[in-house]
Amino acid sequence: MSQISRYNPMDELFRGFFVKPMDLPSNVPPQQIKMDVKEQEGAYLVHAEMPGAKKEDIHVEIEGNQVSISSEVKQEKEVKEGERVLRSERYYGQVSRSFQLAHDIDESKASASFNNGVLELTLPKKAASNGKKLTIN
Template sequence: MSKLTRYTNPVDELFRGFFVKPMDLPSELTPQQIKMDVKEQDKAYEVHAEIPGVKKEDIHVEIDGNQVSISAEVKQEKEVKDGERVLRSERYFGQVSRSFQLAHDIDEAAATASFKDGVLELTLPKKTVAGGKRLTIS
């Protein structure tokens, strides 16, 4: 009985699938990045974060000291119809997030947030640093 061995060229294996075009999602269904502007004022930071196409109920902001985290659940659907026939139906569900540190701790109790026209606006007051206490010597 003879034993058959399959010969594979290592170079062919290296390039297998190399020239196959990956599937592209349409640009309106690609996961987005949170684009931000952070401005420092004397007593607070102002943050403007662009999160288009997201409901305000799906946005979460967490503050821990000087660390700020923004996350949102993205749900996008697109359906192309020709009369009653559906030609294409695409969906994207995912989460985007962004975290950053500021130079000063944030007063969480006085921080405010609003969301309008796809822009999250945060006002993050700096925590006042308690001054040293002077002791009298008796």
């Protein structure tokens, strides 16, 4: 006996809709800069994790008490078996982070270093000016 089934166009529409999406690889870097900010007596110490970034691609800008860190990240990974490429992954992107501190920063004394994917900033506080008292005539 032959089996007859009714054609439903909605079956075609939703075919593959409930299939589990492909998992992203675990080596794709996060889209944000994770950091620690510590306040010392005369300066702020900032550690910013920037995996996959190169020293020449990192930019730090200081304006008053505002600090901005940005970087362009490029990662490529290709897994081969003989001449066949089994998997090829790449990531290109830009990450940035801005934050404000309680005191203005002395830009002339600020320093930065980059080791093992961690940017370390030493941001000395500007000497507080006492202001000027005006005498009224």
